[in-house]
Amino acid sequence: MCELLGMSANVPTDICFSFTGLVQRGGVTGPHVDGWGITFYEGKGCRSFKDPQPSCQSKIAELVREFPIKSKAVISHIRQANRGHVALENTHPFTRELWGQNWTYAHNGQLSDYDALDTGMFTPVGETDSELAFCWILHQFQHEFPHGFTDVQQLFELVHRCGKRLQELGVFNMLLSNGDYVFAYCSNNLHWITRKAPFGKAQLCDADVTIDFQEETTPNDVVTVIATQPLTVNEQWHKMNSGDAVLFHDGVLLAQR
Amino acid sequence: MCELLGMSANVPTDICFSFTGLVQRGGVTGPHVDGWGITFYEGKGCRSFKDPQPSCQSKIAELVREFPIKSKAVISHIRQANRGHVALENTHPFTRELWGQNWTYAHNGQLSDYDALDTGMFTPVGETDSELAFCWILHQFQHEFPHGFTDVQQLFELVHRCGKRLQELGVFNMLLSNGDYVFAYCSNNLHWITRKAPFGKAQLCDADVTIDFQEETTPNDVVTVIATQPLTVNEQWHKMNSGDAVLFHDGVLLAQR
Numbered sequence: 162m163c164e165l166l167g168m169s170a171n172v173p174t175d176i177c178f179s180f181t182g183l184v185q186r187g188g189v190t191g192p193h194v195d196g197w198g199i200t201f202y203e204g205k206g207c208r209s210f211k212d213p214q215p216s217c218q219s220k221i222a223e224l225v226r227e228f229p230i231k232s233k234a235v236i237s238h239i240r241q242a243n244r245g246h247v248a249l250e251n252t253h254p255f256t257r258e259l260w261g262q263n264w265t266y267a268h269n270g271q272l273s274d275y276d277a278l279d280t281g282m283f284t285p286v287g288e289t290d291s292e293l294a295f296c297w298i299l300h301q302f303q304h305e306f307p308h309g310f311t312d313v314q315q316l317f318e319l320v321h322r323c324g325k326r327l328q329e330l331g332v333f334n335m336l337l338s339n340g341d342y343v344f345a346y347c348s349n350n351l352h353w354i355t356r357k358a359p360f361g362k363a364q365l366c367d368a369d370v371t372i373d374f375q376e377e378t379t380p381n382d383v384v385t386v387i388a389t390q391p392l393t394v395n396e397q398w399h400k401m402n403s404g405d406a407v408l409f410h411d412g413v414l415l416a417q418r
Numbered sequence: 419m420c421e422l423l424g425m426s427a428n429v430p431t432d433i434c435f436s437f438t439g440l441v442q443r444g445g446v447t448g449p450h451v452d453g454w455g456i457t458f459y460e461g462k463g464c465r466s467f468k469d470p471q472p473s474c475q476s477k478i479a480e481l482v483r484e485f486p487i488k489s490k491a492v493i494s495h496i497r498q499a500n501r502g503h504v505a506l507e508n509t510h511p512f513t514r515e516l517w518g519q520n521w522t523y524a525h526n527g528q529l530s531d532y533d534a535l536d537t538g539m540f541t542p543v544g545e546t547d548s549e550l551a552f553c554w555i556l557h558q559f560q561h562e563f564p565h566g567f568t569d570v571q572q573l574f575e576l577v578h579r580c581g582k583r584l585q586e587l588g589v590f591n592m593l594l595s596n597g598d599y600v601f602a603y604c605s606n607n608l609h610w611i612t613r614k615a616p617f618g619k620a621q622l623c624d625a626d627v628t629i630d631f632q633e634e635t636t637p638n639d640v641v642t643v644i645a646t647q648p649l650t651v652n653e654q655w656h657k658m659n660s661g662d663a664v665l666f667h668d669g670v671l672l673a674q675r
Contacts, residue, residue: 203470206507
């Protein structure tokens with residue numbers, strides 16, 4: 162299994178605090194030593210940092226932890242390999258263009274009998290079930306909305322149907338974003354929390370780090386964090402149920418089912 | 419105008435020395451302050467570091483300069499914006515998947531009347547002439563070789579024809595790679611050098627840095643560097659002519675015309 166981390170916010174926000182907790186699970190408090198990656202959106206553009214090294218030892222993870230890249234949408238993943246060997250091409254998140262938008266995706270879980278999934282014009286580069294499932298989802302998107310989507314609720318319904326179908330093949334927890342919207346699908350393990358005023362203090366589970374969000378934010382900020390397991394000990398996270406999907410925009414929950 | 423830097427090598431090689439020279443041109447010895455990026459291939463996978471900040475001030479450029487990522491194929495670019503505002507989505511290199519391979523591209527120059535270029539299923543994310551030309555090239559690739567190429571010489575001929583066509587629209591110096599092969603097309607400004615045993619010393623043009631390649635290499639290493647302008651003062655670089663294309667594999671010149 163792997164660990165997922167996502168963020169949706171209404172103002173460019175750094176994810177240093179949450180990422181500090183996550184990287185500990187890459188070899189210190191967790192066994193996810195087979196690489197990690199993080200994608201930050203800045204407008205329509207995005208940049209990814211990836212490493213097939215354990216995140217707790219990675220020089221690049223150190224940079225990301227200390228260099229506050231501010232973003233309204235982030236997708237991150239640390240990997241414990243099951244399908245596909247430890248290599249850069251098998252390291253999440255994966256990003257592909259569709260409709261002139263960068264779509265970024267990360268998956269936690271394991272699928273079986275996925276070879277029959279038709280990925281259309283999206284061909285996997287690596288060997289993972291995860292990347293193949295991503296290609297299949299984008300092919301569904303393109304098939305359903307050849308000229309792009311106009312109603313995000315309809316796209317959300319499609320994400321939910323795709324998640325349900327993939328869950329039939331195994332475990333499928335997923336984060337997906339185009340930089341504007343952040344989608345999550347829960348097969349068995351996903352939690353989220355929305356932070357807004359009045360902001361309080363939070364204490365990481367995985368490292369002796371506390372943050373006072375009041376000092377880091379303005380009263381209008383809305384920031385949602387989605388993670389496999391809650392990253393803090395003293396806050397109430399929403400546990401998603403199996404088969405549930407959620408959609409966030411500017412940190413706000415737009416839809417769930 | 420912008421500056422291009424590419425590498426092809428027969429063993430994973432770091433590009434720290436050349437990159438140190440290049441980043442100086444991003445605000446110190448050159449005016450290219452509108453962002454920079456670099457893509458390293460490791461097998462079929464690749465990772466990019468990008469920043470819309472000037473490279474001479476960038477924390478991420480500092481990491482890349484000091485952290486020796488070893489790669490057999492590298493594409494890098496520093497930008498002086500002409501078409502498209504300064505933003506991450508307009509920052510080279512651009513990477514797209516075709517035939518299950520990651521294709522990475524960077525362009526130096528400026529095109530006019532490029533709106534008529536048909537990009538097929540490849541839609542630009544940003545606003546640059548460069549990204550649109552890249553999408554058009556990939557569409558040509560896919561149209562000519564729907565199931566992938568079998569003979570790289572044929573693909574090289576196509577790259578050359580694409581370059582010629584784009585050069586009719588303006589200035590088109592380009593680097594392109596799938597991690598295995600590195601292609602370059604020269605419209606008016608591109609140089610390359612192949613280093614192999616016996617290795618000597620080299621002195622950067624843009625910084626007071628000297629390297630003794632003999633200490634950094636083994637006798638079998640072959641490393642080709644391609645750059646807009648020669649990066650060293652005491653070596654003989656090949657100046658490409660307008661309309662010329664070259665193809666490198668494992669650091670070795672495979673084809674030119």
